[in-house]
Amino acid sequence: xxxxxxxxxxxxxxxxxxxxxxxxxxxxxxxxxxxxxxxxxxxxxx
Amino acid sequence: xxxxxxxxxxxxxxxxxxxxxxxxxxxxxxxxxxxxxxxxxxxxxxxxxxxxxxxxxxxxxxxxxxxxxxxxxxxxxxxxxxxxxxxxxxxxxxxxxxxxxxxxxxxxxxxxxxxxxxxxxxxxxxxxxxxxxxxxxxxxxxxxxxxxxxxxxxxxxxxxxxxxxxxxxxxxxxxxxxxxxxxxxxxxxxxxxxxxxxxxxxxxxxxxxxxxxxxxxxxxxxxxxxxxxxxxxxxxxxxxxxxxxxxxxxxxxxxxxxxxxxxxxxxxxxxxxxxxxxxxxxxxx
Ligand code: SF4
Ligand code: SF4
Ligand code: SF4
Numbered sequence: 092x093x094x095x096x097x098x099x100x101x102x103x104x105x106x107x108x109x110x111x112x113x114x115x116x117x118x119x120x121x122x123x124x125x126x127x128x129x130x131x132x133x134x135x136x137x
Numbered sequence: 138x139x140x141x142x143x144x145x146x147x148x149x150x151x152x153x154x155x156x157x158x159x160x161x162x163x164x165x166x167x168x169x170x171x172x173x174x175x176x177x178x179x180x181x182x183x184x185x186x187x188x189x190x191x192x193x194x195x196x197x198x199x200x201x202x203x204x205x206x207x208x209x210x211x212x213x214x215x216x217x218x219x220x221x222x223x224x225x226x227x228x229x230x231x232x233x234x235x236x237x238x239x240x241x242x243x244x245x246x247x248x249x250x251x252x253x254x255x256x257x258x259x260x261x262x263x264x265x266x267x268x269x270x271x272x273x274x275x276x277x278x279x280x281x282x283x284x285x286x287x288x289x290x291x292x293x294x295x296x297x298x299x300x301x302x303x304x305x306x307x308x309x310x311x312x313x314x315x316x317x318x319x320x321x322x323x324x325x326x327x328x329x330x331x332x333x334x335x336x337x338x339x340x341x342x343x344x345x346x347x348x349x350x351x352x353x354x355x356x357x358x359x360x361x362x363x364x365x366x367x368x369x370x371x372x373x374x375x376x377x378x379x380x381x382x383x384x385x386x387x388x389x390x391x392x393x394x395x396x397x398x399x400x401x402x403x404x405x406x407x408x409x410x411x412x413x414x415x416x417x418x419x420x421x422x
Contacts, residue, residue, distance in 0.1 A: 113211020134301025135322035
């Protein structure tokens, strides 16, 4: 159980660290830019 | 209220919440607001006119395929967080494409039982889709501008094909651009929709890269299910109602379990429990 708790905490900590690194390296902006335009690949145009 | 009815209501509410920009359907336009900086936990195309957030699988490929990028901390971090907190509860209760497959399966026609050996092999296909189409190809195959394509979105994703239909219907400029790719994606969509009437959740079982990703967290997510062996009478009702054919008695936290709770609702002796949070109890306590 202790091992499982350690894994849970570690994964959550890594996830939060990833999110912060991603925000500061401009990835969130890429996501927003992509999502604000119609994705032609998604709807089958090109 | 019966468990399945409650679950269906929650699924509809979640679909409405993630696609809450109703004006988009009328105008034939997508939402352009700031909430799209966030990924939703479900497979919901950001090209759906109603979508208020971004699809995690589409966003992941978009970042991986961007100039100078080979990894996406932001999207993978969000996906890990969703996987750790909710796991595949997302699939059972929140995902609109899961809801659609559930509804189609209710059409009263003869159901098909997939050969168990074939089924076992096909279950691995979704991991290949995640690895190859979502994670590798956008990074490895680049154009002259150092950009990769969104391979899963472009060639396989039926959710994007479906959710793009209202946009195309309302937009003559898009209609004039339709070609082979559109026909291909419509074929994929049709195959998924038709097979959903015959098999329970075929896309979730065999193809969805998001379900595959969340499945990796099933043993560790904060939401867990457990069978109390001291109560279980071994009747097997749980396994017989499971839409994902999970062997609950052997592995209640299988990567294939979508946490729909049907087994729990069916158990005559209430031997199945679900817990949420950091489990600090020792086994048997
Ligand atoms: S497996 Fe994919 S499509 Fe199915 S419910 Fe989960 S996220 Fe949605
Ligand atoms: S094991 Fe239970 S909760 Fe999981 S998919 Fe099967 S019926 Fe649903
Ligand atoms: S339905 Fe309940 S009692 Fe029957 S086998 Fe499953 S867990 Fe045990």
